Amino acid sequence: MNKFLFLLSEGLKNLWRHKLTVFTAVFSVFLSLSTIGVLFIAEQNTHKLIEYMRSKYKIEVFFKDTVTNEQAGQAVEKIKMIQGVYTTTLIPKEEALKVYKSQFGDDITEFLDYNPLPASCVVNIKRKYDGYLQITPIIEQIRKIDGVDTVNHQGRLISRIEKFYEQGLLGLSGVAFAIILVTVMIISNTIKLTIYANKDLIKALRIIGATNTFIRMPFILEGVFQGIIGTILASGLLYGAVYGANEVLRQLTAFTINVQWLFLSWLFLIAMVISLFGSSRAISKFLK
C-alpha cells in the first residue's frame, strides 16, 4: 500500500516535473480525441440524415393489366418478404381510378367503358439498415415476381447516395485509425524524451534495488493522467461546440445536432489505450 501510494504520488508529481513534455502529450491527446469526437458526431448525424432519406425512398410497382386485385395482393405479400423492404401499400385498380379522378378530374370509365388502370404497389425501404443499402438487388427481386409489369424507382440516385455514405464511413474510420496511431507515436516519443531526461533517476532506482515495475509505474501513471486530462479537455470542447452550434441551429432550422454522450466514455477508453500503450511502449524499450 505504501509503495502504491508513493508510485501514485510520483505519477502525479511527474506531471509538474515534466511540464513541457506533459503539455505536448496532453495537447496531442486533446487534439486527437477532439478530432475523433467530431468525426463520431458527424457520423451519428449523417446516419440520421441517411435514415431520413431512406424513409423518402419509394419504389412504385405496376402490375400487368391481366393481374387481378387478388393476384396483386399475393404478389405484394412476396414483395414484403424481400430483405430491405419496410412497408408495402397495395393500390387496387379501383383505388387507382379514384386517384386518377382526384388528380385529373376525369372519370375515364365514361369514355372507355372499362378501367384500364392496373393494380400497383408502393414499396418503402427500411430506414435502419447497417452500412450501405443496395437498392438494385431489391428491384431485381421485385421484377422476378409473377405479374409485375414495370418498376419505377430512383435506383441510380439512391445507389449513389448510399455508396457515397459507405465510402464516407470507411474514410472516417481510416482517418480515426490514423489519428490514433499518430497519437500513440507522439505520446510514446514524448515519454521516451522524458525517460531520456530522467536517465539518472532510472540509474539511481536500479542501483538501489527497484524492480522494473517500480521504475515503470510512475511513467505509465503519468501517461494515464495525461490521457485523463486530454479526455476532459476534449469532452469539454466537444460539449461546448455542440451546445453552441445547436443554439445557432435552433434559430435558423429545425435540424439540431444530436449526440449520444455515452460516446465520451469510448473516447475515455481510447485515450486510456493510447496513453497506456504509448507509455508502456516507450519505457519497455528503455528498460530492455
Next chain:
Amino acid sequence: MIQLENVSYTYRKGFGLANIDLTIDEGDFVFLIGPTGSGKTTLLSLLYMDILPDSGRVTIGDFNSDSIKKRKIPTLRRTIGMVSQNYYLLDDRNLFENVALPLHVIGHSQNEIAETVEAALEEVGLSGLEEHYPQELSGGEQQRACLARALIKDPDIILADEPTGNLDPVTSFDLIKLLEEINSEGTTVFMASHNYSLIKSRNHRIVEIHGGKLRSS
C-alpha cells in the same frame, strides 16, 4: 561474502575482464586500485549484477550469477549500498527525498521513512540540510548524501566506485574515514579508486587491477 571465481566479461566493443579470482570476507575493507579503463567499474558492475559474467561465477552472500533469476536481481541490490563518482542524486528532489528513495522502493511507511532518513543524515553529518536540493550542496556533501542513500537500507556491503573522484583531498580523506566508521560496524566495504596516495596509508587490503586482470590481491 563476495567471491569471484575465474570471472571473464567481454564488452561488444572490446575487452573487459579476464579470469578474475577474488574473495572478500564479511566485514572486510578492501580497496580496488587501477588506472582509468583498467576494469574497476566493470568489476563493480558484476558485483551488483548490472552485467553477468560470460564465464566464471560471481557470488554475493546467498546469490550467485549462475542461478540468479532476473527478477531476483533487485533483491540482491537491496543488500548492497552503491556509491559512485556521479552521485546519481535527483536534481528535482531535495536531500530528504533523495535519501528516502530506497525506503520507498522497499515499501516503508512515512513515519519509518522520516525516522530512518534523519538517522542516516546524522550519521553522514548532513543533519539540517534535509530541504536542500543537490545543486545547493557542495561536492563533499553530495557524496555524503549518496552515502546516506546507500546506508539507509542497512546494507551488508558498500560498493564505492571512485567516490572521491570529484572531491578535494581533505574531503576525500573525510569520506574514507566515514567509510571506515561504517566498516567498523560490520559492513563490508569495497572501494575502487585510482588515487593510490589517498589509500596507501589506510592499512587496508589493496587489490590491483590492470588491463582487465588482477595483479595482486
